[in-house]
Amino acid sequence: MRLALPQWAGTLAVKAAVFITVMCCALAALLGVLVHVSVTNQTVGQARDLALSRLEEATAAFETGDTLGRHASVDPPGLPESLRELALAGDRGTMVAEHRGRPTMWAAGPADGDRALAVEVDYSQSARTIEGLDQAILWSSGLAIGATLLVGAVAVTRVTRRLHATAQVARRISGGDLDARVDDPRTKEPARPQDEVAAVASALDSMAASLQGKLLAEQRFTADVAHELRTPLTGLHAAAELLPAGRPTELVRDRVAALRTLTEDLLEISRLDTGRERVELDTEPLGALTERVVRGSGTDTEVVVVRDARVETDRRRLERVLGNLVANAHSHGRGPVSLTVDGPVVTVRDHGGGFPEYLVAHGPQRFRTEGGSKGHGLGLTIAVGQAEVLGARLVFSNAADGGAVATLTLR
Incomplete structure (x- = not known):
């Protein structure tokens, strides 16, 4: 033992x-x-x-x-x-x-x-x-x-303090704060002897700067592509409306609508990536808001209000989050789908095969789907991004008796 x-x-x-x-x-x-x-x-x-x-x-x-x-x-x-x-x-x-x-x-x-x-x-x-x-x-x-021991403790404490600071910066970077840097003074003075901790700090700062640059370039590329697509898509949509009625016309209009939706989703994600979104707070009754979201979705979703609450939130963004969760439950799960309000906690559940393991462990990833399901994986990504703007917490899990469960906890 x-x-x-x-x-x-x-x-x-x-x-x-x-x-x-x-x-x-x-x-x-x-x-x-x-x-x-x-x-x-x-x-x-x-x-x-x-x-x-x-x-x-x-x-x-x-x-x-x-x-x-x-x-x-x-x-x-x-x-x-x-x-x-x-x-x-x-x-x-x-x-x-x-x-x-x-x-x-x-x-x-x-x-x-x-x-x-x-x-x-x-x-x-x-x-x-x-x-x-x-x-x-x-x-x-x-x-x-x-x-x-006294001298050794002072020397070791200085080293461990620097290591803890480096580890804390690494955790901030992994949490999404790409502006975090160690900024060890020893790395800024070339004439000063460099120790191993300074080398690790310098490598971490370089990695963070490189990662930030690549992500910013990716975000700019996504935003530029989405913006450039809007103009020809608007023209394509107008041209599709002029086509004579028939099955080919319906297919063209359907694909144009899907492409416009994808473009708008990419634009929304690019705005969320910049971190400059601002909320417009107002006090909303959560039960009535969820019923309005379900009616607007046009789906057969049961609304259960266990305990209603009035929350201070951005109504448009909250409706966007709940609408995407309900749409995802119907698109990738199976009925019955229920939306439950219990105070500031809203739960959307279906009775399908549940969320993939990668999504439960790491959250949704753009353009990644499994099991032959349709979609681009952007709906849940937008839901997570909008929830972060609201200061809410969105967690994905699977029910013990089957089905996917998305739990949104508002402040």
Whole structure:
């Protein structure tokens, strides 16, 4: 079973802090051990040399029958047993042990027969020196780790702040704000050293500028084409009206009408793309407005008013949105089609095969249809665009028991 970590544990700042802490602790422990071992060996070596030199002096005095020094004696009671056995075996050695409540460096060697000659050297000062050194190592390591963490946190926070700003701009761009830019100061000064974050910011700004340019060019092309088509289509429509009655004339008029509708839709989309549309607000009763939309559509659509509401909106744009939703339900779905008003929420539902998966996930796309359905995919695109102008939210989903559901939530 995997342990679920909190979300903050995956951030770059936390990972950097953990890495810096672990490395600082490891480095401090390594240096502390090296210094401790080096100083301890030096201190113990000096005490051992002093004890052995005094043992030699005591041995010489013992052999000549002179009086032993104050710290030398034969078989002293505090001599460690292991060192006594070493001396009785004919060897010399040293050992640190507690004696009379304080650390003592012992040096012992053979005396005569089954006795040991021993010298004791006070090791208290050396032990305090080593203990003080260990404390100094701990304090200095703690201060070094704290200072390193502080400096590292400041440096990492600056980097992560810039990364968060870049990610926020990327999200704004994906949401449709093509004017968003990171504008990292480092990218504007060629003489200044460039780091990886500045490179990412520069690449994102370049991508956004290129994408914006291409979209603007596409929008201008669509608007220009639609405008250029209006004049010949007007003439073609007038000429079609002069044709004699008959089946060929009906077909021509039908295709001319479809082409005029497509042109008007393209012009409306191009206006929506500019983002300069302005609403003319007025207070409207939602129930009466939806009934008027259904009557104008000439379709068999059931209107259900669960809870009526008066909303402040642009009547023309709202009628356009609801009209397109109702027309789409009848064109691409199956009956019965219902339009339900529940406060500021309007739902249009049919009982057909439902919306395609791409449309539910990403919204309608121009000139994309599936399943052999007729149309250009512009009706729902216009509905979404007009809903955004109104400040409303339009969501597409599929009912559990079948059918497409479009839900418009007004402010």
